[in-house]
Amino acid sequence: MTASRHDVPAGGGAFALSDLTIGLFLVAQDEHRLALGSDRRHHIPLSADEGWILPGGAAGICEFDDAHSYLTVSFDKHMLDDVGLDTSTAFRPQVGGLEPLLAQLVRLAADRGEDSSSLYRQTMDLALATHLARLLAPHAELCASLDDRRLRKVIAYVQEHLTDDISLDQLASEAAMSRYHFARAFKAATGRSPIQYVIDERLDRARLLFKTTSATVAEVAFRVGYADVSRFGQHFRKRVGITPAQFRSQ
Structure with a gap:
C-alpha cells in the first residue's frame, strides 16, 4: 500500500492508475472537472474530505x-486479495462524499511517520484495506479460526522477539494464515488485536525488569522493543497509570 500527499498548482491533466486508489481532497475545488475513460469532462465540485475511489486501470483527465x-x-x-476483495469484479467508480471512517483512515495512512513500528504500520494498512473491502463488497465476509497449536506458536514467537521490530507479516506467517485472517482470528481467540497483545507483553516485561534489575528507563525501553523512550513512557503510563520512573520508586 502506498500513501502520498500532493500539493500542486492549478491545472491538472491526464492520469492513469495501475492500482485501486482512493483520493481525498484537503481543500475544496468548486471548479473541479473529471473525465473517466474518455475526454468528456464533467463538472463535479468537491469539498474538503470528499474525493474518489477508482479501480486499477482507470484513466482520464482531472x-x-x-x-x-x-x-x-x-x-x-496482494493486499486486496489479503482482505478478500476480488479485484476481478469491477465496481463503479465513486466520486463525491467518502465514508467518514474511510476518510479518517486515509489521513492516518498519509500522516504516519516513517519511524512507526512495522506492526503498527501493517495493522493500520490492514485496517484501511479491510474497511474499504467492506464498503465495496459488504457481503464478502470470510472466516478463519486460530487453533491452539498455532496460537501457542505465535505467542512463543512474540516472547522470543519482544526486542525486535515485530511485523504483522511475521506473526501471520507463524500461524500459516493471511494477515487479514490472522488479525481477525487472533482477536477472536485472545480478545486483543495483535498490536495490543504485543504492547501488553512488552509492558509486562518492563514492569518485571523494573522490579528485578537496576536498568535505567531507557535501557528497559530498549530491552522490551522500544526505540523511542518517550513512546514507551506514553504506553507505560496509559497502561499502568503512572510513569516508569514513578513505578520504579514505589
Missing part, C-alpha cells in the same frame, strides 16, 4: 482552477 492539496492511497493486488 482539472481544477485553484492550487490543490490532496491525499492518495493505492492498494496493490
